[in-house]
Amino acid sequence: MCGRGWVVGGMPELPDVEGFRRVAQRAGGRQVRSVRVCDAQVLRGVGSGEFQEALRRRYFQAPWRWGKWLVIPTSGAPNGGPGTPAVLAHFGMTGSFEWCRHGGDVHPHDRVVFDFAPGELRYHDMRKLTGLHLARQPGEVDELLAELGPDAQRVGVEEFGERLTRTRRGTKAALMDQSVLAGLGNICTDELLWRARVHPNRATTKLSADDLELLHQEMRVMLRDAVRAGRVPDDASWLTGHRDEPDQRCPRCSTALRRTRVGGRGTLWCPACQSD
DNA sequence: ATGTCTGTTTCCTA
């Protein structure tokens, strides 16, 4: 489970972060014995010393997720309820949480290790595009998450439609905007647009009420299935399963898929299924 | 060897 030479799984989007939440859950109610900072570069807005001191001897509480962010509150007692300081984790493109036994090999990409009596929780990240934040007061958690829209897994159809059409952009750009909706990344968004048969560049203003309802419904189903798998499945029935194939064909109609760029991101879509 | 590509966030300019 640890010390791997490569990163398993897709880019950390909502389903992956939900998986990391379950990993971090193993430290729930456990006391931090020490914090090892192997690479201080992943600490954001806090230095090594303060980070270590603030968390040492605190008890990790149940982690919760908002979009692609994971929040781990701490308290002064095993079941003291959520409190601060809290750790806020973002996983960028290549981050993960791993639970390891003591004494395992430390991988060069293990950046921060939280030591507990039953094992270690490791923040692992090859590229260091994002990292770990420390919320010293309860208000700081809200501050750090203030710009985020509603979580994609919990948002209702009405708010979903309202927020998406509030902006005049291509649908893909709007879905990926974390301040509109929190949790979808490049892979999930392509998958969703394909399932709902919406062209990535269709203006959100041209989405009908039926389109919005379908997008919301497909988003729920996709996230449910992906969360169950702990990642976006690399399955042939999913568009995502064909991302890296040389001859990319639509799993639904076998049309050759098209690859374009939207907002600087590689975008995969079916010219026959997805209408503008 | 050098350049291109990958996807997330933040910041900048048009």
Next chain:
DNA sequence: GTAGGAAACAGACA
């Protein structure tokens, strides 16, 4: 308001 680009980062690949 929106679009586009760049930087941050490390590695795979041609």
